[in-house]
Amino acid sequence: GENVEQHPSTLSVQEGDSAVIKCTYSDSASNYFPWYKQELGKRPQLIIDIRSNVGEKKDQRIAVTLNKTAKHFSLHITETQPEDSAVYFCAASPHGRALTFGSGTRLQVQP
Amino acid sequence: NAGVTQTPKFQVLKTGQSMTLQCAQDMNHNSMYWYRQDPGMGLRLIYYSASEGTTDKGEVPNGYNVSRLNKREFSLRLESAAPSQTSVYFCASTPAGGFDNEQFFGPGTRLTVL
Numbered sequence: 001g002e003n004v005e006q007h008p009s010t011l012s013v014q015e016g017d018s019a020v021i022k023c024t025y026s027d028s029a030s031n032y033f034p035w036y037k038q039e040l041g042k043r044p045q046l047i048i049d050i051r052s053n054v055g056e057k058k059d060q061r062i063a064v065t066l067n068k069t070a071k072h073f074s075l076h077i078t079e080t081q082p083e084d085s086a087v088y089f090c091a092a093s094p095h096g097r098a099l100t101f102g103s104g105t106r107l108q109v110q111p
Numbered sequence: 112n113a114g115v116t117q118t119p120k121f122q123v124l125k126t127g128q129s130m131t132l133q134c135a136q137d138m139n140h141n142s143m144y145w146y147r148q149d150p151g152m153g154l155r156l157i158y159y160s161a162s163e164g165t166t167d168k169g170e171v172p173n174g175y176n177v178s179r180l181n182k183r184e185f186s187l188r189l190e191s192a193a194p195s196q197t198s199v200y201f202c203a204s205t206p207a208g209g210f211d212n213e214q215f216f217g218p219g220t221r222l223t224v225l
Contacts, residue, residue, distance in 0.1 A: 042218075043217060043218050044154065044201070049213070051211070098169060098170065098210055
C-alpha cells in the first residue's frame with residue numbers, strides 16, 4: 001500500500017518568514033495530494049490540494065508543488081503569521097482510493 | 112448548517128466495555144468515514160461508507176464495527192474496548208464517492224480506555 005513520509009516533524013519560524021513542509025509518497029499511482037491544517041483541539045480542515053496533472057498550485061500565501069518523477073510534494077507558506085501556527089498533514093490517494101496521511105508537522109510561528 | 116457533528120465529545124471507558132460513537136452530517140453527502148488519530152501519527156482510516164447501504168474496511172478495522180443508518184448518519188461501535196483504542200476519533204464526509212475530494216471533518220471524540 002501507499003506510504004507517506006512527512007518532514008520535518010516540528011518547524012519554528014519567525015513571523016514573516018517562509019515555511020516549507022515536504023512529503024514523499026511510495027505509490028506511483030497516487031494522483032491526489034491534499035494538505036490539511038489542524039489547530040490545537042480542532043478538526044482538520046483542507047487548505048489546498050493538487051492533482052497529478054499539474055505541477056504547482058497557489059492560493060494567496062499558500063502554494064503546493066508536486067514532483068511526480070521524484071514522488072514528492074511540498075507545502076510552501078509565505079509571510080507566515082501567528083495564526084498559521086498549527087499541525088499540517090499531507091496525504092496521498094491513488095485513483096480515488098483511501099487517503100494515506102503523513103505523520104504531521106507542528107508549525108510554530110514566533111511573533 | 113451544522114456540517115458534521117459527533118457525539119459524545121469525550122468518553123472514558125473501562126477495558127471490556129462497549130460504546131457507540133455517533134456521527135451525522137446535514138450536507139447531503141453520499142460518503143462518510145471514520146478515522147482515528149494517535150499522537151505523532153496521521154489520521155488512519157477505520158471504516159468508510161461510499162454510499163448509503165455500503166460499508167468497507169479501512170486500514171485499521173479490527174475491534175470496530177460500523178452502521179450506515181441512513182444517508183445522514185454513520186456510527187462506529189466498539190464491542191469490547193481495549194486500551195489500544197484510546198485515541199481521538201474523527202468522522203468525515205464527502206459529497207461523492209472516492210477519496211479525491213475534500214473531506215469535511217467533525218469535531219472529534221476523545222476516547223480513553225482504562
